[in-house]
Amino acid sequence: METAPVQSKTQTAVRTDLGAIFVSLELSRSTWLVTSLSPGNGEKMSKRPVDGGDVAGLLDRFAQLQQKARLRTGRSFPIVTIQEAGLDGFWIHRVLEANGIESYVVDAASIATSRRRRRAKTDTIDGEALVRALLAFKRGEPRVCAMVKAPSPEDEDRRRICRERKVLIAERVRHVNRVKGLLFAQGVSGYQPLRKDRRKRLEELQTGDGRGLPRHLKTQIIRELDRLELLLEQIAAVESERNSLLAAHEEQAAKGPGKAAMLLSLKGVGAEFAAVLWAEGLCRHFDNRRQIAAYAGLAPTPWQSGTIDHEQGVSKAGNPRLRTTMIQLSWLWLRNQPGSALSRWFVDRVQSNGGRLKKAAIVALARKLLIALWKYVTAGVVIEGAAMKSA
Known part of the structure; x- marks a missing residue:
């Protein structure tokens, strides 16, 4: 052997x-x-x-x-x-x-x-x-x-403005909801903590059974308003810094309007959307539309094996802030740009499904819109049917 x-x-x-x-x-x-x-x-x-x-x-x-x-x-x-x-x-x-x-x-x-x-x-x-x-x-x-691809220290630092604002907005929502919840437990509704006369109106509030606000409850709400007002000041400071950054970027664009300014020229795109899109995605270089869709996590995820062939939805493997912003911007795009080719495509897509699958269609619109915006700011390709802001 x-x-x-x-x-x-x-x-x-x-x-x-x-x-x-x-x-x-x-x-x-x-x-x-x-x-x-x-x-x-x-x-x-x-x-x-x-x-x-x-x-x-x-x-x-x-x-x-x-x-x-x-x-x-x-x-x-x-x-x-x-x-x-x-x-x-x-x-x-x-x-x-x-x-x-x-x-x-x-x-x-x-x-x-x-x-x-x-x-x-x-x-x-x-x-x-x-x-x-x-x-x-x-x-x-x-x-x-x-x-x-590691961002430069300047690009990395520039993102912090929009990210900080998002954190502050979330904290503001928590404080507002906490104040409303404390008052609702006493039968008080309709109080708006974000109004400028919030402290004056707080003094006039009465509980549902006709009593004045309890002393300790009123003191707690006042402290909540103190923290809320500090947040409002910080949000205003961050937004001012964001606007200054956009203005500085526009001044540095010697050959023509910068990317942020081009985004702001579109109807329905405000300063926050323009800053997030520029800082989180469009400041980078992409070779093709597949790369930018994948970076935002909006690329499709197929499942194919033998006779089985279906889509699992978007990958969600990219930048979550850019993806969330594009979903929000897509809903606003339908409202502010109803005559654009992308909005007409969305309407036809939803109507062909009997008015169903709006969420799936809006994600597809977000991918198409991101690619269209990328072509617009990099190659100057105007989005078909898009309305521009008046001077």
């Missing part, structure tokens, strides 16, 4: 000519796990922890990896790193690039994982998976993962 020949150790190793040291960073608040695959070390991956936030320790670890690879092979190798986009933002990526290190930030959801119902997950396993994804990406394998 013949037995199979025993393979040598070199045959079982990963036969890859590594031209660099590939490193993944599994980041947490307390520890950074550095997983590396170096030339001359076979298929073995090295794993070493570094204290979270210790950039000097991380760079020292990279120097050690390069020194060991130089001793094994007699050659010097560059460092190529990968990390997941997440809580740490892009500052580590910028530090690495400033030190001459090739760095990539990957969308973690784009990396293939085991489909078992209970799959093992540890920082060690995730670190190795990141290294394998980086190797495949550098080999040029298509669709192996989706690398995130």
Whole structure:
């Protein structure tokens, strides 16, 4: 009985000519796990922890990896790193690039994982998976993962104005609802905390059974109004800063109107919509309409296997703020731009379905409108039938 020949150790190793040291960073608040695959070390991956936030320790670890690879092979190798986009933002990526290190930030959801119902997950396993994804990406394998394009510090900072306003608006809604709820429990309705005479009207309120407001309840509502008025001041300050930013962008556009100004010229598009669309999406470069639809999470998600072929809806994998804004803008577009080709398409689509599936149609309109706005601000293609604001 013949037995199979025993393979040598070199045959079982990963036969890859590594031209660099590939490193993944599994980041947490307390520890950074550095997983590396170096030339001359076979298929073995090295794993070493570094204290979270210790950039000097991380760079020292990279120097050690390069020194060991130089001793094994007699050659010097560059460092190529990968990390997941997440809580740490892009500052580590910028530090690495400033030190001459090739760095990539990957969308973690784009990396293939085991489909078992209970799959093992540890920082060690995730670190190795990141290294394998980086190797495949550098080999040029298509669709192996989706690398995130890090925004510039200026673009990243510009987004904060609209994002802060959204947070403040949500807080304002909570305070208004809390005041109305406290009064409704006493039989009082119709009080509007956002009116300028809110404090005067508060003094005139009576409960449903004809009593004046209880002392402690009135004191609590006054404190709620104090916080509400502070929020209103902050919202006004943020909106003023937003308007100044739009005006400055218009002044910097020497060759013609800037993107934000072009958006503002459309009827139904206000300062907030224009600022969000510009800061969250249209300031970036996209090669085609599929890229911008995917960035907003408005790209379709097909499910096709054999004879089964249906759509699962939009992917929702992109920028959630841009996607939400486009849905809101689509409803307003129907009201302010009824004569545009996009509005007529929506009406015909809904009527063909017997007036049903409006929500699905508005998402489709949001995708079409985003693509049309992108063409408008980048190539000057005017949206068919769109009305412009009067001078």
